[in-house]
Amino acid sequence: MSTVKLTVNGKSVSATVEDRTLLVHLLRENLNLTGTHVGCDTSQCGACIVHIDGKAVKSCTTLVGQIDGANVTTIEGIAKGDQLHPMQAAFRDNHGLQCGYCTPGMIMSAIDIVNRHASDLDEETVRQELEGNICRCTGYHNIVKSVLDAAGRMKVAQAAE
Ligand code: FES
Numbered sequence: 001m002s003t004v005k006l007t008v009n010g011k012s013v014s015a016t017v018e019d020r021t022l023l024v025h026l027l028r029e030n031l032n033l034t035g036t037h038v039g040c041d042t043s044q045c046g047a048c049i050v051h052i053d054g055k056a057v058k059s060c061t062t063l064v065g066q067i068d069g070a071n072v073t074t075i076e077g078i079a080k081g082d083q084l085h086p087m088q089a090a091f092r093d094n095h096g097l098q099c100g101y102c103t104p105g106m107i108m109s110a111i112d113i114v115n116r117h118a119s120d121l122d123e124e125t126v127r128q129e130l131e132g133n134i135c136r137c138t139g140y141h142n143i144v145k146s147v148l149d150a151a152g153r154m155k156v157a158q159a160a161e
Pocket residue numbers: 037038039040041042043044045046047048049058059060061
C-alpha cells in the first residue's frame with residue numbers, strides 16, 4: 001500500500017492504494033468520475049484516456065503509484081461551468097458520436113492532438129493520431145470533422161483568454 005497525492009480536475013486528492021491499483025479504477029470507483037470508461041483489457045481502445053500533466057494517457061495502464069504529485073484531468077474537468085469545452089461543442093455540432101462510449105477518451109485524445117499540432121493539423125494527421133482510439137459506431141468521419149472544427153474553435157478561445 002502507498003499513499004499518493006494528486007490533483008484531479010483542480011481538487012487535491014489523497015488516496016491510499018494497493019500497488020496494483022490502476023488510475024482508471026481510482027477515478028471510477030473511489031472518486032466516482034465514471035466518464036472515464038473501460039472498453040477493453042488490451043490497452044487498445046482508448047476509452048480510458050485522461051490527461052496527466054496535460055498529456056493524453058491511457059488510465060487503464062497507469063498505476064496510481066507511478067503518478068504521485070501529478071495533475072489529472074478527466075472528461076468531467078474540461079467544461080467551464082455550463083460552457084462546454086470547444087472540443088465537446090464541436091463533437092456535439094458535427095455529430096461526432098453515436099452511443100458515446102468512446103467519446104470521453106476521443107475528446108481527451110483530441111484535445112492533446114490539437115495542442116501538439118497547433119497550426120499543422122490536417123485530416124491525415126488526425127486520422128493517424130487517433131489510431132489509439134477505437135469507435136465501434138460512427139465510422140470516424142464525423143469524429144475527424146469534429147476535431148478539425150474544434151482546432152479552429154480552440155484557437156479562437158485561446159486568443160480570447
Ligand atoms: S480501457 Fe484503456 S485502452 Fe481500452
